[in-house]
Amino acid sequence: xxxxxxxxxxxxxxxxxxxxxxxxxxxxxxxxxxxxxxxxxxxxxxxxxxxxxxxxxxxxxxxxxxxxxxxxxxxxxxxxxxxxxxxxxxxxxxxxxxxxxxxxxxxxxxxxxxxxxxxxxxxxxxxxxxxxxxxxxxxxxxxxxxxxxxxxxxxxxxxxxxxxxxxxxxxxxxxxxxxxxxxxxxxxxxxxxxxxxxxxxxxxxxxxxxxxxxxxxxxxxxxxxxxxxxxxxxxxxxxxxxxxxxxxxxxxxxxxxxxxxxxxxxxxxxxxxxxxxxxxxxxxxxxxxxxxxxxxxxxxxxxxxxxxxxxxxxxxxxxxxxxxxxxxxxxxxxxxxxxxxxxxxxxxxxxxxxxxxxxxxxxxxxxxxxxxxxxxxxxxxxxxxxxxxxxxxxxxxxxxxxxxxxxxxxxxxxxxxxxxxxxxxxxxxxxxxxxxxxxxxxxxxxxxxxxxxxxxxxxxxxxxxxxxxxxxxxxxxxxxxxxxxxxxxxxxxxxxxxxxxxxxxxxxxxxxxxxxxxxxxxxxxxxxxxxxxxxxxxxxxxxxxxxxxxxxxxxxxxxxxxxxxxxxxxxxxxxxxxxxxxxxxxxxxxxxxxxxxxxxxxxxxxxxxxxxxxxxxxxxxxxxxxxxxxxxxxxxxxxxxxxxxxxxxxxxxxxxxxxxxxxxxxxxxxxxxxxxxxxxxxxxxxxxxxxxxxxxxxxxxxxxxxxxxxxxxxxxxxxxxxxxxxxxxxxxxxxxxxxxxxxxx
Numbered sequence: 185x186x187x188x189x190x191x192x193x194x195x196x197x198x199x200x201x202x203x204x205x206x207x208x209x210x211x212x213x214x215x216x217x218x219x220x221x222x223x224x225x226x227x228x229x230x231x232x233x234x235x236x237x238x239x240x241x242x243x244x245x246x247x248x249x250x251x252x253x254x255x256x257x258x259x260x261x262x263x264x265x266x267x268x269x270x271x272x273x274x275x276x277x278x279x280x281x282x283x284x285x286x287x288x289x290x291x292x293x294x295x296x297x298x299x300x301x302x303x304x305x306x307x308x309x310x311x312x313x314x315x316x317x318x319x320x321x322x323x324x325x326x327x328x329x330x331x332x333x334x335x336x337x338x339x340x341x342x343x344x345x346x347x348x349x350x351x352x353x354x355x356x357x358x359x360x361x362x363x364x365x366x367x368x369x370x371x372x373x374x375x376x377x378x379x380x381x382x383x384x385x386x387x388x389x390x391x392x393x394x395x396x397x398x399x400x401x402x403x404x405x406x407x408x409x410x411x412x413x414x415x416x417x418x419x420x421x422x423x424x425x426x427x428x429x430x431x432x433x434x435x436x437x438x439x440x441x442x443x444x445x446x447x448x449x450x451x452x453x454x455x456x457x458x459x460x461x462x463x464x465x466x467x468x469x470x471x472x473x474x475x476x477x478x479x480x481x482x483x484x485x486x487x488x489x490x491x492x493x494x495x496x497x498x499x500x501x502x503x504x505x506x507x508x509x510x511x512x513x514x515x516x517x518x519x520x521x522x523x524x525x526x527x528x529x530x531x532x533x534x535x536x537x538x539x540x541x542x543x544x545x546x547x548x549x550x551x552x553x554x555x556x557x558x559x560x561x562x563x564x565x566x567x568x569x570x571x572x573x574x575x576x577x578x579x580x581x582x583x584x585x586x587x588x589x590x591x592x593x594x595x596x597x598x599x600x601x602x603x604x605x606x607x608x609x610x611x612x613x614x615x616x617x618x619x620x621x622x623x624x625x626x627x628x629x630x631x632x633x634x635x636x637x638x639x640x641x642x643x644x645x646x647x648x649x650x651x652x653x654x655x656x657x658x659x660x661x662x663x664x665x666x667x668x669x670x671x672x673x674x675x676x677x678x679x680x681x682x683x684x685x686x687x688x689x690x691x692x693x694x695x696x697x698x699x700x701x702x703x704x705x706x707x708x709x710x711x712x713x714x715x716x717x718x719x720x721x722x723x724x725x726x727x728x729x730x731x732x733x734x735x736x737x738x739x740x741x742x743x744x745x746x747x748x749x750x751x752x753x754x755x756x757x758x759x760x761x762x763x764x765x766x767x768x769x770x771x772x773x774x775x776x777x778x779x780x781x782x783x784x785x786x787x788x789x790x791x792x793x794x795x796x797x798x799x800x801x802x803x804x805x806x807x808x809x810x811x812x813x814x815x816x817x818x819x820x821x822x823x824x825x826x827x828x829x830x831x832x833x834x835x836x837x838x839x840x841x842x843x844x845x846x847x848x849x850x851x852x853x854x855x856x857x858x859x860x861x862x863x864x865x866x867x868x869x870x871x872x873x874x875x876x877x878x879x880x881x882x883x884x885x886x887x888x889x890x891x892x893x894x895x896x897x898x899x900x901x902x903x904x905x906x907x908x909x910x911x912x913x914x915x916x917x918x919x920x921x922x923x924x925x926x927x928x929x
Contacts, residue, residue: 351403
């Protein structure tokens with residue numbers, strides 16, 4: 185009853201507020217020629233929707249809930265415009281775009297300030313999902329591993345755990361729908377926990393980000409950006425499918441967007457199905473089969489001075505747990521052992537505008553149910569239920585001037601873990617987080633400064649756990665930390681220099697503190713330590729970014745010092761039929777970086793030559809290498825973009841070469857991994873059908889059927905190679921329809 189009355193009061197207050205009645209009209213012109221730039225893409229950041237300019241460069245903003253709107257204007261061949269408009273003061277404005285051959289720059293939303301990537305002092309990589317899907321990845325985790333500095337710890341083709349600059353598991357925070365993704369990510373065989381349905385792109389913050397996201401973000405953040413709503417008074421949709429030869433796999437998805445006046449609705453669904461994957465030679469890796477069902481719904485509504493968005497996601501995964509055997513079967517039905525994971529997540533985001541300031545609040549819930557079946561019994565051996573409630577509130581100060589901005593906020597989490605199966609890897613318990621932070625931003629045309637301070641506390645409470653004859657005592661612990669970040673960006677005509685220093689912390693998780701038994705998925709007997717301290721990281725990050733009309737180059741070195749780094753140390757003993765490992769701590773040093781180049785030859789703008797390298801070295805204070813570090817890799821792509829007329833046109837074709845160096849900097853837990861090279865290629869066609877062309881693509885991954893094992897594959901110890909040659913074909917059929925007043929009544 186109290187909740188209903190509160191909602192009614194908010195609606196009543198919103199109804200009495202003063203609205204923005206006028207329509208804003210913008211016109212986009214070429215800065216040099218003063219001619220209109222036709223069909224520009226205009227995106228309204230706060231509204232999460234946009235529009236398209238007409239042939240004369242004109243666009244309009246209608247039904248804005250606030251007088252201050254930040255717009256992003258993009259067009260192929262021009263630099264991006266990112267500007268805040270005050271609709272109460274101006275009803276019409278001309279925008280002037282500068283010609284450029286570099287890629288379109290996107291707004292970054294993961295850093296709260298809503299600025300272009302080049303304006304942020306934090307090292308951020310942003311990629312659209314459509315860009316990553318060009319190489320036909322089997323899963324979303326495999327797709328994001330195309331980003332320099334990002335890898336995946338894989339278990340077959342279905343399970344991929346993200347790694348950023350050598351750090352993974354609980355050292356990486358994943359956000360989707362604006363809230364934390366919590367899915368028992370401490371486990372080696374526990375994957376990403378995000379489905380690709382309704383995902384527009386991903387932003388990767390490399391390095392400590394506790395200032396923005398609290399405990400655990402010492403390695404970085406993966407922030408998945410939800411699909412934006414469609415244009416005003418428009419219905420859009422699509423149906424797509426992709427077939428893959430290697431795992432006889434399929435990926436089928438559909439989506440629809442509706443935007444009518446102030447109401448916006450997005451709905452998406454995806455279904456993946458894969459048999460056991462095939463290695464060079466023709467054999468298949470037994471029980472690497474998996475399937476995925478994903479549904480997402482987003483509803484947005486704009487009231488006067490209030491924008492509200494509710495998002496829901498359901499994700500169901502069925503994963504086989506592979507052993508060391510091979511077969512020729514193409515069956516898809518799960519066989520023992522296997523695991524099923526159900527994820528439900530709900531987020532409610534509200535943005536309130538006053539005359540000068542802004543408040544943004546997000547409340548979230550995520551329920552994760554993980555079951556593992558190990559024998560013929562119909563009951564799961566492991567049945568873990570994790571429920572997480574999160575809140576995030578930020579206050580954006582009134583503008584001191586156009587150059588200064590202050591943001592203050594509070595974030596928190598309440599999490600419960602409950603075991604319902606016969607076995608238990610970690611005890612029942614709760615985790616409570618609370619954090620207070622503030623950031624200060626200064627920006628002008630040449631220089632940006634961003635700094636901030638944050639205080640966090642995490643409290644862990646567990647119950648007593650009986651494991652056969654052993655008893656794990658109840659645990660109560662508090663972990664706190666104060667963290668900071670400061671950095672600056674200096675911009676010239678073609679050169680951008682960025683420097684940043686940031687700190688972060690991670691409290692030990694329940695598994696590291698209290699483990700005392702065999703972990704079947706990892707085939708080891710793990711012993712935790714109640715004396716573990718929080719990990720504390722400090723990273724220095726530097727970026728040099730050069731962009732001219734035909735050439736862009738980026739260099740991004742880093743150095744990350746992690747105090748009290750937690751790791752598993754092997755012991756000279758056997759327990760429960762498995763080798764014994766104990767959790768211990770040492771200071772660790774990680775350093776390396778990424779570099780990339782993108783070249784457009786002057787006379788042939790349709791040719792793109794790209795290459796990037798990423799490397800990370802990691803060791804303890806005695807100089808001994810840390811385990812499970814990715815090998816240095818170089819990825820090079822030659823892409824041709826063809827602008828031709830006709831009903832069927834070749835949109836682009838590409839050839840990609842990957843070279844992964846030998847990994848011989850290994851810990852005592854590991855063996856060396858040899859170098860390997862992969863060759864991929866593909867072509868994309870467009871078939872003109874009305875206003876929205878049909879897209880068709882074909883390609884081959886691992887064209888030479890190379891027999892290789894990646895160092896981060898969890899099947900490496902069983903000497904099982906990665907996937908062999910894979911031929912794929914995909915088809916996407918979109919549609920668009922304008923709707924009028926009468927059509928939805």
